[in-house]
Amino acid sequence: MLFWxxxxxNLMRMPRFKxxxxxxxxxxxxxxxxxxxxxxxxxxxxxxxLVLFLLGITIFLSLxxxxxxxxxxxxxxxxxxxxxAFHEAIIHDSRIPRTAIALAVGxxxxxxxxxxxxxxxxxxxxxxxxxxxxxxxxxxxxAVGIFSITSTSHxxxxxxxxxxxxxxxxxxxxxxxxxxxxxxxxxxxxxxxxAAALEGITTALSLMNARAFYGxxxxxxxxxxxxxxxELWPILPFIAVGVILALLIAPAIxxxxxxxxxxxxxxxxxxxxxxxxxxxxxxxxxSATAIAGPIIFIGLMVPHCVRWFVGPDQVWxxxxxxxxxxxxxxxxxxxxxxxxxxxxxxxxxxxGFVGAPILxxxxxxxxxxxxx
Numbered sequence: 001m002l003f004w005x006x007x008x009x010n011l012m013r014m015p016r017f018k019x020x021x022x023x024x025x026x027x028x029x030x031x032x033x034x035x036x037x038x039x040x041x042x043x044x045x046x047x048x049x050l051v052l053f054l055l056g057i058t059i060f061l062s063l064x065x066x067x068x069x070x071x072x073x074x075x076x077x078x079x080x081x082x083x084x085a086f087h088e089a090i091i092h093d094s095r096i097p098r099t100a101i102a103l104a105v106g107x108x109x110x111x112x113x114x115x116x117x118x119x120x121x122x123x124x125x126x127x128x129x130x131x132x133x134x135x136x137x138x139x140x141x142x143a144v145g146i147f148s149i150t151s152t153s154h155x156x157x158x159x160x161x162x163x164x165x166x167x168x169x170x171x172x173x174x175x176x177x178x179x180x181x182x183x184x185x186x187x188x189x190x191x192x193x194x195a196a197a198l199e200g201i202t203t204a205l206s207l208m209n210a211r212a213f214y215g216x217x218x219x220x221x222x223x224x225x226x227x228x229x230x231e232l233w234p235i236l237p238f239i240a241v242g243v244i245l246a247l248l249i250a251p252a253i254x255x256x257x258x259x260x261x262x263x264x265x266x267x268x269x270x271x272x273x274x275x276x277x278x279x280x281x282x283x284x285x286x287s288a289t290a291i292a293g294p295i296i297f298i299g300l301m302v303p304h305c306v307r308w309f310v311g312p313d314q315v316w317x318x319x320x321x322x323x324x325x326x327x328x329x330x331x332x333x334x335x336x337x338x339x340x341x342x343x344x345x346x347x348x349x350x351x352g353f354v355g356a357p358i359l360x361x362x363x364x365x366x367x368x369x370x371x372x
Contacts, residue, residue, distance in 0.1 A: 044310050051323045058330045062099045063091060065334050067342040098224040101232055101292060102330045102347075105224075108239045108288035110325025112281050113299020114306070114317050115246050118253045119277040120187050126299030127163075127285035130191030133294035134198040135166020136286045137220070145205040153234035156290040160238065163286030167278050170194050222295035222348020224333050235287040242283030243322065249276050250315040257312070295348045297355020298325055304358075 063075045068090055070078075078084070078091040113126040120130075127133045139162025143155035173190040206220065218225060252273045256263040260270045288295075305328075306320040329347065332354065336345040 040311060044316055047309060047320070048323070051320065051327065055323060055327045055330075058327055058334075059099060059103070061334055062102070062330050063095045066090070066095065066337050067344070093228075094225075097227055097229050097232070098333070099330065100229060101224050101227055102333060103326045104232060104236060104239055105288035105292040105295070106298065106326030106329035107322040108242065108284040109295060109298040109329070110302040110321040111243060111246050111318055112284035112288070114303040114314070114321040115253075115277060115284070116281055116299070117303050118257070118314050118317075119274065119281070121257075122187055123304070124188055124300070125191075126297065126303075127281065127289075128294060128296035128299060129195070130187065131166050131170055131193075131195035131198060132163050132191075132281060132285045133289050133296070134195040134202070135169075136160070136163040136289035137294045138162055138166075138198040138202050140290060141202040141205045145208060152231040152291055156235055156238070156287060159290035160282055160286040163289065164278070164282040166194060166198070167281060171278075218346045219293040221346045222293040222351065223346040224292055224329075225344070225346070227291060231291055235291050238283045238287035242280045242287070245276055245280040246284070246318055247315075249273050249280070250318050253277070253314045257314075293346075293348060295329070295351055297351045297358070298329055301351075301355055301358050302328060 060072070060075065063079075064070050064072065070087055070090065074084070074087045075091060078088045081088065109127065112132070116125045116127060116130060116132070117123060136159040139158040140155050142162075143149040143158040149155045149158070170187060170190045173194070202220070252263070252268045255266055255268050256270060256273065263270055285299075302321050302325045303317060306317050306324055310316040310320055329351070332350040333347040336347050336350045339345055
């Protein structure tokens with residue numbers, strides 16, 4: 001009787017034998033669907049534990065690996081202030097800050113990418129490709145080059161304003177005159193053009209005031225190094241608010257995937273959700289760019305990797321993006337430290353090398369580029 005309402009009306013008019021066969025088939029279909037949903041839910045939960053385990057290992061590797069390699073025991077004793085003073089200095093002054101920054105900006109870039117893909121219905125969108133990071137970087141360049149502001153707590157406001165204006169401008173340019181909703185292709189083209197223009201102006205500003213930008217050379221390509229925890233604290237509230245806003249609107253974005261008209265009929269305030277999405281993207285991408293620079297492709301790679309595993313549910317995509325993004329960012333940073341020992345390559349260059357082939361694969365693969 002539990003599945004009686006699922007039986008089509010036309011089956012009720014069948015002969016009794018055929019009717020029972022049809023009912024049995026219908027119940028098997030329903031049971032198969034429920035088993036598939038249970039299996040997917042179990043896979044998602046088990047996957048979370050696996051990602052957390054891998055993230056924990058990666059955090060310890062980040063503390064161990066660098067120009068001066070440390071053992072597990074060295075790191076453990078340094079964390080407990082019972083080890084060698086030199087090792088403690090390396091851990092507390094360098095590796096803990098850059099690891100903590102990765103754990104903050106990684107989720108910000110990953111979640112911003114997942115949100116912007118869902119918001120624009122564009123599988124190739126991310127804050128880097130659409131020019132949001134470039135807008136934040138341009139505003140920071142103005143703060144440093146013209147106003148001589150070098151403190152993260154001060155120029156973060158420039159980064160947020162730059163990211164917001166870039167987001168709005170890209171959406172308006174992509175919309176064109178008289179068009180209600182821009183297509184994914186229009187938004188992507190507008191974003192790429194905007195990013196190229198802003199990056200050119202940012203480069204010109206850095207050349208005009210080379211002395212002010214000398215200490216930000218690595219920041220311009222995306223780097224986690226040479227930053228302290230005192231620069232991280234001012235941006236954490238902005239990232240936290242962006243994460244909370246994104247998670248709150250995730251169910252509504254799921255509904256909007258069926259179309260704005262249907263979402264409205266189901267009680268979703270589409271305009272409000274769109275406004276909150278823009279605010280969340282601005283907070284996440286702007287604040288992360290302010291401290292780590294315009295790290296590219298994290299927001300593109302992570303949502304696709306996650307979506308292949310958890311399916312199209314935005315709630316799960318957002319949750320997984322928060323964990324997988326710092327895992328990939330820390331992994332790229334570790335590779336950058338050891339590939340040219342004793343020197344290192346900024347993490348933004350490593351993510352660019354990895355992300356460019358992935359972008360080509362996504363462009364060529366219709367299945368990979370699907371949001372459903």
